[in-house]
Amino acid sequence: MNKGNLISKPAAxxxxxxxxxxKALGDYTRIRILWLLMxxxxxxxxxxxxxxxxxxxISHQLRILRxxxxxxxxxxxxxxxxxxxxxHIRWILEKTYDHISEQ
Numbered sequence: 863m864n865k866g867n868l869i870s871k872p873a874a875x876x877x878x879x880x881x882x883x884x885k886a887l888g889d890y891t892r893i894r895i896l897w898l899l900m901x902x903x904x905x906x907x908x909x910x911x912x913x914x915x916x917x918x919x920i921s922h923q924l925r926i927l928r929x930x931x932x933x934x935x936x937x938x939x940x941x942x943x944x945x946x947x948x949x950h951i952r953w954i955l956e957k958t959y960d961h962i963s964e965q
Contacts, residue, residue, distance in 0.1 A: 886930035887954075891915070892923050895944075899933060900952055905941040 872880065886892060894913060898904055906924065910917045924944060927933040932951050935942040946952055 883930055883932075886926055886932060889923070889926075891919075892927055893955075895920070895923055895927065896932065896946065896951065896955055899944060899946050900955065903943045903945045905943050907941070909944075 887896075891913070895909060898909065898912060904912075906917050906920050909915075909924075910920045913920065924933060924935070928935065931947050933944050934947050935944050937943075
């Protein structure tokens with residue numbers, strides 16, 4: 863790695879946060895949800911239908927993603943609509959997909 867690209871060594875608290883982020887990303891269902899959210903905003907019932915899961919199961923996974931700051935929700939009436947928290951999440955997903963797709 864070029865020394866000009868080095869970043870400072872993370873503190874223990876930051877390493878812990880990185881570990882928690884990777885744990886949240888380390889689940890098949892949550893990765894599927896994130897990929898769907900790359901396309902557009904979804905509500906829980908739409909995600910449940912698309913993924914053929916219960917709304918309760920989807921809500922549980924979304925709580926984990928929310929606490930990891932990977933998704934945001936906005937309430938409209940009785941529905942909560944979810945989006946990726948920011949473009950960094952899209953970048954992480956795209957770059958890690960590029961990495962596993964390399965031959």
